[in-house]
Amino acid sequence: MIIEVKNLKKSFNGIVAVNDISFSVERGEIFAFLGPNGAGKTTTIKMLTTLLEPTSGDIYINGFDSKEKQDEARKSFAIVFQDSSLDDELTAYENMEFHGVLYSVSRKILKKRIEELLRFVGLWDRREEFVKNFSGGMKRRLEVARGFIHLPKILFLDEPTLGLDPQTRNHIWDYIIKLNREKKMTIFFTTHYMEEADRISDKVAIIDKGVIVALGNPSNLREKTKTSSLDEAFLALTGKDMREEEVKAIDRMRIRRKVHRR
Amino acid sequence: MKIIYILWLRQLKRYYRSKTRIVGSMGQSLLFLVAFGFGFGAIYQEASGGDYLQFLAPGIIAMGVVFTAVFSGIEIIWDKQFGFLKETLVAPVSRYKIMIGRTLGGATVATIQGFIVLLISLVVGFRLENLYLFPLALFFIIIIALLFTALGTAIASTLKDMQGFQLIMNFVLMPIVFLSGAFFPLENLPKAFNFIITINPLSYGVDGLRGTLISTSHFGLHIDFLVLSVITAFLFGLGSYLFSRIQI
Numbered sequence: 001m002i003i004e005v006k007n008l009k010k011s012f013n014g015i016v017a018v019n020d021i022s023f024s025v026e027r028g029e030i031f032a033f034l035g036p037n038g039a040g041k042t043t044t045i046k047m048l049t050t051l052l053e054p055t056s057g058d059i060y061i062n063g064f065d066s067k068e069k070q071d072e073a074r075k076s077f078a079i080v081f082q083d084s085s086l087d088d089e090l091t092a093y094e095n096m097e098f099h100g101v102l103y104s105v106s107r108k109i110l111k112k113r114i115e116e117l118l119r120f121v122g123l124w125d126r127r128e129e130f131v132k133n134f135s136g137g138m139k140r141r142l143e144v145a146r147g148f149i150h151l152p153k154i155l156f157l158d159e160p161t162l163g164l165d166p167q168t169r170n171h172i173w174d175y176i177i178k179l180n181r182e183k184k185m186t187i188f189f190t191t192h193y194m195e196e197a198d199r200i201s202d203k204v205a206i207i208d209k210g211v212i213v214a215l216g217n218p219s220n221l222r223e224k225t226k227t228s229s230l231d232e233a234f235l236a237l238t239g240k241d242m243r244e245e246e247v248k249a250i251d252r253m254r255i256r257r258k259v260h261r262r
Numbered sequence: 263m264k265i266i267y268i269l270w271l272r273q274l275k276r277y278y279r280s281k282t283r284i285v286g287s288m289g290q291s292l293l294f295l296v297a298f299g300f301g302f303g304a305i306y307q308e309a310s311g312g313d314y315l316q317f318l319a320p321g322i323i324a325m326g327v328v329f330t331a332v333f334s335g336i337e338i339i340w341d342k343q344f345g346f347l348k349e350t351l352v353a354p355v356s357r358y359k360i361m362i363g364r365t366l367g368g369a370t371v372a373t374i375q376g377f378i379v380l381l382i383s384l385v386v387g388f389r390l391e392n393l394y395l396f397p398l399a400l401f402f403i404i405i406i407a408l409l410f411t412a413l414g415t416a417i418a419s420t421l422k423d424m425q426g427f428q429l430i431m432n433f434v435l436m437p438i439v440f441l442s443g444a445f446f447p448l449e450n451l452p453k454a455f456n457f458i459i460t461i462n463p464l465s466y467g468v469d470g471l472r473g474t475l476i477s478t479s480h481f482g483l484h485i486d487f488l489v490l491s492v493i494t495a496f497l498f499g500l501g502s503y504l505f506s507r508i509q510i
Contacts, residue, residue, distance in 0.1 A: 046510065049352050050352060051348065051351060051352060051509070051510050052509055052510070053509065070354075071354035071355075072354075074352060074353065074354040075354045079348075079352060081345060081348055083344075083345050084344070084345050085345035085346055085347075085348045085349040086345075086346065086349075087272070087276075087346045087349075088344070089275070089276045089279055089280070090272070090275065090276075094275070097268075098268055098272065098349075099349070099353075101264055101265060101268040102265060102268070102349075102350065102353040102354075102355055103353060103354065104264070104265075104354075
């Protein structure tokens with residue numbers, strides 16, 4: 001088991017966001033973590049990646065207790081966040097370099113690996129350009145490439161294809177599947193596109209209101225709910241009501257930016 | 263060490279790449295020097311018999327350093343909102359190293375900015391009284407830069423988004439600059455007013471700069487140095503602590 005989660009719980013000022021969930025992910029598996037807005041997906045991913053401290057429960061990443069052996073746990077994974085975590089004012093190459101130094105990759109290896117990875121995602125020719133001039137798809141590709149500099153065992157992806165066109169989405173999944181096959185990388189991702197999860201993942205967990213309501217492979221879930229697609233299975237399990245989510249600061253800012261542009 | 267270096271380097275790269283920011287803050291300092299320096303010059307001359315521009319320039323240099331320093335610290339909010347902070351926070355690196363690297367970077371940038379303002383002052387007509395004390399003046403610029411970058415970091419660590427920024431501008435930064443004696447002499451002030459100035463750390467920074475650049479000091483250089491270093495150490499500790507507690 002490369003990821004083990006036991007009785008994980010998180011509450012914010014008394015409001016329970018994740019309520020006593022347990023699951024595990026096998027080495028080399030592609031694991032989809034699905035749920036409606038505000039179900040606790042991002043909160044869970046933040047706890048798995050040590051950004052957020054759980055209220056209670058245990059997490060083992062690559063065998064390391066994420067609380068006690070935090071640095072070892074952190075070296076074992078890479079994460080691609082929902083919104084970009086690149087530095088816009090740096091070039092593609094500098095972003096890669098920065099990451100390498102943070103993960104103490106030696107200079108000689110770093111140079112070679114950056115070239116290899118930037119070629120892999122087709123950005124080598126644009127390495128000297130500032131990230132602020134990149135399109136959404138290019139940024140996402142760069143982030144995926146950056147995550148691999150320290151050779152992680154697990155790749156976390158929080159809605160990696162959100163807001164991308166179908167071409168770029170396919171491209172990104174092709175990379176990820178290739179990495180999974182060639183390097184035996186474990187993939188843990190969240191998405192709202194059920195068809196993606198259905199096509200790609202070996203195992204699916206569905207979380208709703210902080211609780212895991214279903215766990216199994218996609219065909220399993222379809223059979224269990226007597227539905228013909230994962231999309232329908234998802235709706236059968238989580239209901240058809242729309243969810244409310246707290247507006248985050250970044251969203252407020254985006255709204256304001258739009259207003260200013262007018 | 264490498265980690266602190268790369269974080270430091272990032273702050274410097276961001277600084278020299280934001281040309282608008284450099285030009286903007288240079289323009290601001292020049293405006294203050296010209297408007298106040300020449301505007302109040304005649305009255306000041308009549309009242310005290312001194313050259314106001316000589317008196318004002320160290321204050322404006324301190325102001326330039328403080329603004330750049332606090333903004334560098336505050337940049338953490340920016341990184342928080344645009345995601346880059348997460349990249350550093352999930353890395354297998356202690357938060358203290360991150361904080362130290364960023365703060366040293368911000369302080370370096372602020373020191374450079376202070377030096378630029380000093381050059382502008384010289385162009386406008388400011389003259390150094392004692393060249394031998396100049397290295398000491400540089401030292402005061404550095405310590406002011408460190409102090410206020412650490413303050414910016416501490417403030418930014420507790421704020422969620424840029425909303426609180428205006429508040430900080432109006433209720434922290436402006437009072438610190440305007441109530442520090444950057445613009446007026448500290449002699450014969452009303453008691454309550456004098457008290458505010460005594461508890462404002464920048465008063466000692468401005469005074470230290472005056473002591474070293476134009477050889478007139480109100481508190482004395484030793485006191486200036488002592489107060490500034492104690493407060494810098496305190497804010498460094500506080501900033502590190504608050505930064506280490508950031509949760510996204």
